[in-house]
Amino acid sequence: MRVFIDSSAFVKRSVSEAGSDEVLDWCKQCGRLYPTFLIFLLGLLTGALCTVGLASWAAFNLADWLVVDDKPHRADVAIVLGGGGGSRLRKGLDLYDRVMVDALVLVDTKASAWDNMLARMCPDCKAGGKPMAILTGSTSTLTDAVLVREYCLEHGIKQILVVTDPYHTRRASIIFNRRLADTSIGVMTVSSGDYSNRLPPTEQWWHDEPTLRMVWAEVGKIGAFILTSLSDPG
Numbered sequence: 001m002r003v004f005i006d007s008s009a010f011v012k013r014s015v016s017e018a019g020s021d022e023v024l025d026w027c028k029q030c031g032r033l034y035p036t037f038l039i040f041l042l043g044l045l046t047g048a049l050c051t052v053g054l055a056s057w058a059a060f061n062l063a064d065w066l067v068v069d070d071k072p073h074r075a076d077v078a079i080v081l082g083g084g085g086g087s088r089l090r091k092g093l094d095l096y097d098r099v100m101v102d103a104l105v106l107v108d109t110k111a112s113a114w115d116n117m118l119a120r121m122c123p124d125c126k127a128g129g130k131p132m133a134i135l136t137g138s139t140s141t142l143t144d145a146v147l148v149r150e151y152c153l154e155h156g157i158k159q160i161l162v163v164t165d166p167y168h169t170r171r172a173s174i175i176f177n178r179r180l181a182d183t184s185i186g187v188m189t190v191s192s193g194d195y196s197n198r199l200p201p202t203e204q205w206w207h208d209e210p211t212l213r214m215v216w217a218e219v220g221k222i223g224a225f226i227l228t229s230l231s232d233p234g
Contacts, residue, residue, distance in 0.1 A: 063215050064201035068169035069191040075101050075159040078190075079148050081172065082108030082138065084165045086122030087194030089114075092163045093125055095190070101161060103131035105151065107144045110136050141172055142225070145179040152185050159186040166191045167198070167214050171222050178229060 078101040080092040092104045106114050111134045118125055135147045152160065164172045173189040180187055198211040205211040 061201075062219065063167070063205045063211070066170045066215060066218050067166045067191060067201060068173045068189045069166075069193075070188040072100050072161050072188060072190050073159075074099075075161045075186075075188065076157045077101050077103050077105045077133075077152075078161045078163055079144075079176075080104055080106050081141070081144055081162065081164045081168075082106070082113055082117075084168075084192070085194060085196060086117055086125060087192040087196075088163050088165060089117055089122050089127070090125055091190065091192040093127060093130065095161060095163070096130055103133065105133045105135060105148065105160075107135045107138050107147060109138060141168070141175050142179075144172075145176045148176070149179055149183070149185075152180075153183065158184060160188070162187060162189045163192060164189070166193065166195055166200070167218055171218055171225070174222060175225060178225075 072095060078092040078095045080088050082088075089106070092101075092106075095101050096104060108114060114134060118127060133151070135151055138144045138147055148160070148162075151157070160176075162172050162176050169189050169191050173187070176187045176189070198214055199205040199208045205215065
């Protein structure tokens with residue numbers, strides 16, 4: 001008696017069963033990966049929405065963020081930063097006339113810069129007879145802060161008002177607070193209120209090329225200072 005075995009059917013069934021097992025395993029793997037994939041997509045979508053939201057915020061609020069105008073309290077001196085027009089000096093003199101400070105400290109590259117300022121940009125400024133000190137040798141807001149720090153420590157000054165133009169106030173505030181952080185000197189930043197030929201934050205500044213350049217330049221300089229500070233904490 002002979003027994004015949006259909007080996008082809010057996011092989012086909014074995015392959016079919018093996019294929020079914022592979023498909024089942026693949027489905028199981030997909031089931032495990034599906035939540036991870038969803039989390040990835042959700043993270044990607046959240047990041048995109050945050051980027052769009054940040055860009056939208058910047059489009060309307062970046063210029064406003066740059067302007068710091070602390071309500072001035074009584075201080076020892078007003079630090080008037082060089083550059084700009086005569087509005088910074090005018091604001092410093094106004095603070096002195098209102099008895100908000102005892103003296104002015106003018107900071108610039110050289111002393112003659114203030115003579116030119118008085119003669120050309122602030123001829124109506126009544127600076128005669130008012131107590132003033134002039135710090136020279138500055139080339140940037142950072143060196144302004146370094147010179148002011150040395151002066152204040154030497155003269156026992158405890159509270160200062162830093163006066164500069166509106167779009168420069170945020171950077172000045174960050175730098176001065178950073179450089180004087182390890183002292184007991186209090187820093188307040190006061191805007192001169194003069195936007196010159198640039199638009200204020202309350203107007204559509206992003207449509208005005210000079211204002212737009214100014215805003216992004218300040219943001220870039222602030223970012224560069226922060227990155228430098230992180231890499232060099234001292």
